[in-house]
Amino acid sequence: MSDFFGTTTADTIATWIAAIVTLIVLGALIGERRVFGWSQHLLAGLATGFLALIALTEVIGPRLVQPLAADPTGRPELWAGVALVATAAGAPWLPRQLSMIPASIAIGALAAFALGGAVIGTLLPQIDASIVRQGGSLGTTVAGASAAVVTALVLIGFLHGRPRGRLVTTAAATGRWLLIGGLGGWLGFLIVSRLILLVDRIAFLLGDWLGLGR
Amino acid sequence: MNDHSRALTRAAPILLIIGLAIAWQAPDVGWLRLSDAESKRAELMTSALDALPDQPRVLIGYDPDLGTYAEIRQTARALLADLLARDGRLAFVSLTAEGRALASAELARLGRGEANPTRLLDVGFIPGAEAGLVGLTRDIRAGQLDDGAFTREVELEGIGAFDAIVVIGGNDLGPRSWVEQVMPRIGDVPLLSVTPIVLLPEVEPYLAGEQLAAGLTTPRDGAAYRESLELGNLSRLVESTEPRPLPLLLGMLVAVAVLGQALGARMLEHLRSAGSRSIG
Amino acid sequence: MRRPTLTALVVIIGLLLLADTLVVNAALSQLAGVAVDAAILVAAGAALAGVAALGVRRVQDLWRQRGDPIGAVFVIAGMAAMLAAGLRPGSAGTTDPAVQWLVAALLVPIGATLFGLLFVTTLGAARRALATRTREGILLVAGALVTTVLLLPLSGSAGAGLADAATWSLAFPIGAVFRGLLIGIALLSAVYAARVLLGIRAADE
Structure with missing residues (x-):
């Protein structure tokens, strides 16, 4: 049971509506596309409405509006923040020279965090973890070495667009085959993940809505 | 694809949903288990x-x-x-x-x-x-x-x-x-x-x-x-009921059957074409 | 077209934040804090921009009777309902019962069921991958088949064997492939980000 609902009348109505929209979306399986399409539009409206709501009530309100309302002149930097938010929010309708200011801040921050995070958080620790260390049993060492070889081959296959030289070409080709096999494994995980979701929706209809199997 | 197999393909998702619903309702069986005792x-x-x-x-x-x-x-x-x-x-x-x-x-x-x-x-x-x-x-x-x-x-x-x-x-x-x-x-x-x-x-x-x-x-x-x-x-x-393994098993077997049938057919095709090339 | 001032802004912000990651300095940290706060506010503004752009577009669709007018009504109604529930006088915002109701009754069930349908479509996509008649397609689907079998929820010795095989495959072949992929993605991200920070790739490209 999803347990998203309580026991009040509003919760009972919510359960019924949730069941109806679940059936509408499942109706796509029998080719009922029109109502299904409307449910997608409703989802888009609700999701974007929620995004706007949290941006307003949990970011812009507490960080800018409320401090400014309490002391409009005490913290002038907050007015700069208001201008920045207004520029970002109005970006689709403002001149490009102006709209690129918030975009530049976002891109600069993203690039810095991506570079720092990738090198410090992933590259160095993961390369370190790939290195085979002595001290374990022979089997552990062999398994570690084999894993390191697989990792290296996948890396070569992933990064080399047009490998040169016979050795690198063979390594890149082997790496690509390993990569496809790994992605195949991931596809299996994806299928199971989606199945769990489908079963959960059926459980909602039968359990939460119809009250069967409790 | 003939009319019969086309109708079956269209009905398959609904049959799957019905099958999963029946499996969800069915009593638990001992030989199914979601957890790994030594995880x-x-x-x-x-x-x-x-x-x-x-x-x-x-x-x-x-x-x-x-x-x-x-x-x-x-x-x-x-x-x-x-x-x-x-x-x-x-x-x-x-x-x-x-x-x-x-x-x-x-x-x-x-x-x-x-x-x-x-x-x-x-x-x-x-x-x-x-x-x-x-x-x-x-x-x-x-x-x-x-x-x-x-x-x-x-x-x-x-x-x-x-x-x-x-x-x-x-x-x-x-x-x-x-x-x-x-x-x-x-x-x-x-x-x-x-x-x-x-x-x-x-x-x-x-x-x-x-x-x-x-x-x-x-x-x-x-x-x-x-x-x-x-x-x-x-x-x-915590939730009062655990996920039921039977519908999961059924869905996974359906997935295995669908993928296995397609994979088997394709591999057979490969083998046949390889065989005909070697004869030729 | 490149705009030197904007590229300079990207580089300044980027290098400031990068330097703050590597060097411990109070003044630098304070400046970086301003940049981080600015980036957070920009993200909030950008979210509003996206929502407003969608709303305006759908209102125009409705006004000009183009596209799917009923669909546009649903988008606008969903947006308006959520905003009215969370912004009306006396509302507690996202924790308000009216917002919670919309989330539980509509947002979660529609979204979750939509993704549940992907079980059927993903199987279809896997079959289509085989229809390409490539060896890559065969390997991809074979990999999917093997992992699905390894995850079968069986008990007893068969289940234990499958669980052991799944653990081993994650620790060795699949795990090693994933590590190679992760390092590769990290390398590409780092190179791309470095190009942006060095001004080789302009912000408006």
């Missing part, structure tokens, strides 16, 4: 939680997505209940809109389950993904939503107030972002995760490299962890 991942999670100090203060990065939440929901709820059973104090933060929607729904559910409200803190939503995570390591602003003692501690000490971080991850923001942006900026705080199985490619290397102290990554690990819990009075905070 090392579940044991690692329990050990990591056991190693936390008394009344641990835990930051919960709650960012599952609608597309995978059903898979981890029960494990995430069990972990929250386990932390509360250890007298933990939990601060929820989300960096995605879907995560925030689900976090506020879960907080409401904990409220309905009469979880001690002084042990729960809603830090709310921080946009900007990586920038939001880095912002979280600099200061945490929770006073707008709550003014309890836990809030004051968190506002005063920031992320240093926490004994552990738990990431309930999804497709949009998972443990990788926390490992890359948060862990290098804070001290030795254990990072634990509950993630859907589709996130394995990015979680598995961090678990193997011990950048994640523990993680529940597969339905099997999650079920084993849930099975190991003794929550006493707080068992009211």
